[in-house]
Every structure is written in structure tokens, then in C-alpha cells.
Amino acid sequence: MEFARIMNMTPEEQPVVNRNRDRYFPTRIIKRGTGIQSLPRHSRALDLTVPFQRRTVGLEEFMEATRTAGLLILKDGRIAHESYRLGTDESSRWYSYSVGKSVVSTLIGAAIHQGHIGSVEDPVTDYLPILRGSAYDGTTIRHLLQMCSGVFWEEAYRDGQSVFARMYDAIQHQRAGGILEVMRSLPRVAEPGIKFQYKTGETHLLGEIVHAATGRRLSDYLSERIWTRFGMESDGFWCLESANGQESGGGACNFTLRDYGRFGLFILSDGIAGGERILPEGWVAEASHPRIDSPQNDYGKIEQGWPLGYGYQWWSFPKGRKSMANHGGAFTGIGIFGQFLYINPRERVVIVHWGCWPDPWIAGHERSLFALFSNAIDALR
Numbered sequence: 001m002e003f004a005r006i007m008n009m010t011p012e013e014q015p016v017v018n019r020n021r022d023r024y025f026p027t028r029i030i031k032r033g034t035g036i037q038s039l040p041r042h043s044r045a046l047d048l049t050v051p052f053q054r055r056t057v058g059l060e061e062f063m064e065a066t067r068t069a070g071l072l073i074l075k076d077g078r079i080a081h082e083s084y085r086l087g088t089d090e091s092s093r094w095y096s097y098s099v100g101k102s103v104v105s106t107l108i109g110a111a112i113h114q115g116h117i118g119s120v121e122d123p124v125t126d127y128l129p130i131l132r133g134s135a136y137d138g139t140t141i142r143h144l145l146q147m148c149s150g151v152f153w154e155e156a157y158r159d160g161q162s163v164f165a166r167m168y169d170a171i172q173h174q175r176a177g178g179i180l181e182v183m184r185s186l187p188r189v190a191e192p193g194i195k196f197q198y199k200t201g202e203t204h205l206l207g208e209i210v211h212a213a214t215g216r217r218l219s220d221y222l223s224e225r226i227w228t229r230f231g232m233e234s235d236g237f238w239c240l241e242s243a244n245g246q247e248s249g250g251g252a253c254n255f256t257l258r259d260y261g262r263f264g265l266f267i268l269s270d271g272i273a274g275g276e277r278i279l280p281e282g283w284v285a286e287a288s289h290p291r292i293d294s295p296q297n298d299y300g301k302i303e304q305g306w307p308l309g310y311g312y313q314w315w316s317f318p319k320g321r322k323s324m325a326n327h328g329g330a331f332t333g334i335g336i337f338g339q340f341l342y343i344n345p346r347e348r349v350v351i352v353h354w355g356c357w358p359d360p361w362i363a364g365h366e367r368s369l370f371a372l373f374s375n376a377i378d379a380l381r
Helices: 013-018 059-065 099-113 141-145 163-172 178-184 200-214 218-230 257-268 283-288 363-380
Strands: 027-030 049-052 055-058 068-075 078-084 236-239 253-255 331-335 339-344 349-355
Touching: 027 218, 027 253, 049 059, 049 363, 055 059, 059 068, 059 363, 068 257, 068 363, 078 257, 078 363, 099 141, 099 200, 099 218, 099 253, 099 257, 099 283, 099 331, 099 339, 141 200, 163 178, 163 200, 178 200, 200 218, 218 236, 218 257, 253 257, 257 339, 257 349, 339 363, 349 363
Parallel strands: none
Antiparallel strands: 027 236, 049 055, 068 078, 068 349, 236 253, 331 339, 339 349
């Protein structure tokens, strides 16, 4: 699909395209294993209300008004709420948008634990020599994870002349290696580690690093290290930049609602699957919140009033005096048009939200969702 069309889908098109990306792009299967991680029902039925547009509404009214396609709430690994709308059901595999960035960063952790990658301080060009002589000279894997490489970028979803659009053009025309070519052409605008700037293309570079380090495609590595071991119920799939090419690392995973939830439970388990440690000890704590040396370790640097910080491709809720009700220590993967994978270790809660918002970002919808998550936590205590 053309860039302008896919970023401006009609309300009728949105849910159809989001649950059928394999009709429009080449894909690679993420194979499940033989065992399934059970998700029993929680004993408590939820009757939730949500503050929305200066009034309080019931959950059904909220989901209809905000075009929610799926909602899953897990407490202690049990399903406290599960609902599907807009033509989705238990078998639907929904496009992740940038929630997939959190999956890619997790695979970096898995590759470090196996010794394929030395550490997050390794130079990017050690794994991607094609970037030598580009603005990525002197950048590390950590700089990519924290989105602070200092390389120019325009994350403009509806500007057909932006760098984001150039990246999408490489996908649309299925140019093998096309995203790498875009990335190596970009100029430097700041020293590495100084400035936070959200860049979808840099998560693609992280995916390329996983492939170079492990010799495995992202889909296969995800299947081998997490999908089969943790007991995902369904095959997933990953959209590719070209036929039989690389996975679009910036966010193109497609999972069922419950398997998004299981991925959240894997993170909640500190990276243990099938009794085996998959992620380095302490990785989740480090990845989920900004380090003290991160340029995004103080909240509100992206835009006025934005409360979240940034770890390794996870958005983190503030702690201490800036904390939000019930969200202390929580973190979330976020994708445009209303995609969330929320994880609250203290409360043992995982929430998955699929959205079909009319705009890439709607601040009021986001605030109401965070309030909904908080109300669900209260109700499940």
C-alpha cells in the first residue's frame, strides 16, 4: 500500500488492514511450539469506568468512542478481561506498529545473554560494517536502544517527504537493503548520547544487528528463543522490507491478543521461558527505564506535558513525586493509532490494547487509557 494511503486509512479500512497485513506485504512466520502457556480466567469480574472527555463513561462506551479493536487485562497471568471489536477475534493477528520496537530490543538482550553480542557498548559498525564512514561511526548499540545517536531523522507519519516516508518507500518498492541505504545516507546533527530523538529507522538497525550477530532472521530467532519456549498459542508473522528479505525492525510484528499478553508475561517473568533464562539477569530492569546517563532520564523532554521517559525501546512511567496513580515502576510499548503493551511488575498486571485511532496520536485518548489501566489495577487488588 502507498505511504499516504496506509497513514490515512478510512475507519472501514483500518481494522481490516491491521489484522491482514500479510495480504499487503511479504512476511515470515514466527513459529509456535508444541506447548501452550495457559491463561486461566481470573475469579473477579471487572466493571470499569473511564474518565473521557470531561465525563465518566462505562468501558463499552469508551471502547466504541475510541475505536478499540481488542483489550486484554491479565492479573497474575489470569484473564480478568478480554474483548474483541471491529471484526477481530481470538485468531486475529494484529499489526504491532511500534510495540514491535520493544520486541526487537528484547532480542538484543537475548543475543547478549547467548554471547552473540558483547554488550550494549559495542560499536554499531562492528556488526554493520556497511555503516562505516557514515554518521553512525562512533555510535553504540546503547545509543540506538536509547534513541540518542545524534543522527538526523524526521518521524513524520503523514509527511510524504520525511525520512520516515523515505524508509517506507523502500518497503513499498521492496528494495532489499533499502532501509540500510536510507540510514547510511543521513547526516549527524549532535554527538552520540546527548539528544533524544525518536527514530523508527534505528530500531531497524537493531534488528539488522541481531541478524548479523546471530546469523538468524528476527522471526526465527524470536521463535527459537521466546515463542516456542514460553508457549505462545499461535504462529505470529513479521512483515518484511522485501520478498524473502529482512524483517522491518521498526515495528511490523503481528500476534494474537493473547500472545501479545504472553509476551508481556515473559517480560514480567524477568526473561525466563520454559525454566530457562533467555535475557540477562537485570536486563528487564535496565531496559524498561532510563539510565541515569540517558538523555531521556528526565520526564517531559519530548513535548510539554508528556510524562513518560524512555529506556531501551520501552516507555517508562515516572516514579517518586512525579508518579501517576498506580503506575509507579510500570512501563509500556507504544505504537501509533492506539497500540499499547503495558506491564506493571509491582501489581503483576499486563494489559494489551489494540486501537484504530483516526490520528497517529491523540493525547486525550492516551490519558484516558492510562486512567483505565489504573482503575483496572484498583479493581483487581
